[in-house]
Amino acid sequence: MLIRAYTDADQSAVVALWQTCGLTRPWNDPVKDIARKLEVRPEWFLVGVETASGPPAVVASAMFGYDGHRGWVNYLAVRPDRQSGGLGAALMAHGEGLLKAAGCPKINLLVRTGNLQVIGFYQRLGYGIDEVTSLGKRLIPDT
Numbered sequence: 001m002l003i004r005a006y007t008d009a010d011q012s013a014v015v016a017l018w019q020t021c022g023l024t025r026p027w028n029d030p031v032k033d034i035a036r037k038l039e040v041r042p043e044w045f046l047v048g049v050e051t052a053s054g055p056p057a058v059v060a061s062a063m064f065g066y067d068g069h070r071g072w073v074n075y076l077a078v079r080p081d082r083q084s085g086g087l088g089a090a091l092m093a094h095g096e097g098l099l100k101a102a103g104c105p106k107i108n109l110l111v112r113t114g115n116l117q118v119i120g121f122y123q124r125l126g127y128g129i130d131e132v133t134s135l136g137k138r139l140i141p142d143t
């Protein structure tokens with residue numbers, strides 16, 4: 001898998017990947033989420049591309065960010081037929097490298113309560129469960 005920055009030509013494949021992986025929600029417009037990310041550190045919006053069998057295909061994604069205090073990752077996804085092959089771990093390692101090189105001391109991420117089965121994946125990569133409760137407030141409605 002080649003890991004590279006997202007380009008505009010990837011949009012439909014990335015949105016389809018997120019839908020297939022169950023990451024989209026009615027209140028988050030994925031196209032708007034992509035447009036916003038392209039305004040802030042677009043080079044940290046990563047896709048994993050397979051070229052081995054046929055034309056290049058987007059099989060994974062991850063959106064990394066750094067707010068000057070903590071690093072974040074959103075929209076980590078691996079196409080179901082490519083899961084359990086090390087691609088998710090590879091994308092996370094790549095993004096962690098970018099964050100560390102930028103001086104980011106810690107990476108945080110959120111797991112939806114309906115997706116707790118993914119916690120084992122993150123623990124395998126060395127992530128621990130922080131004793132925090134996440135709060136959020138919508139500032140700009142997408143719909």
Ligand SMILES: CC(C)(COP(=O)(O)OP(=O)(O)OC[C@H]1O[C@@H](n2cnc3c(N)ncnc32)[C@H](O)[C@@H]1OP(=O)(O)O)[C@@H](O)C(=O)NCCC(=O)NCCS
Nearest residue numbers: 021076077078083084085086087088089117118120121124
């Ligand atoms: C989470 C996800 C990105 C993992 O990607 P993946 O490519 O399947 O994971 P990897 O093959 O790189 O797994 C790395 C290690 O974690 C382990 N692992 C993977 N999923 C796991 C799980 N649910 N529980 C425990 N361990 C898990 C693997 O066995 C592997 O262990 P190893 O190093 O001993 O071989 C993928 O399952 C996915 O896209 N899920 C749907 C979207 C999603 O939930 N995203 C995260 C939102 S917070």
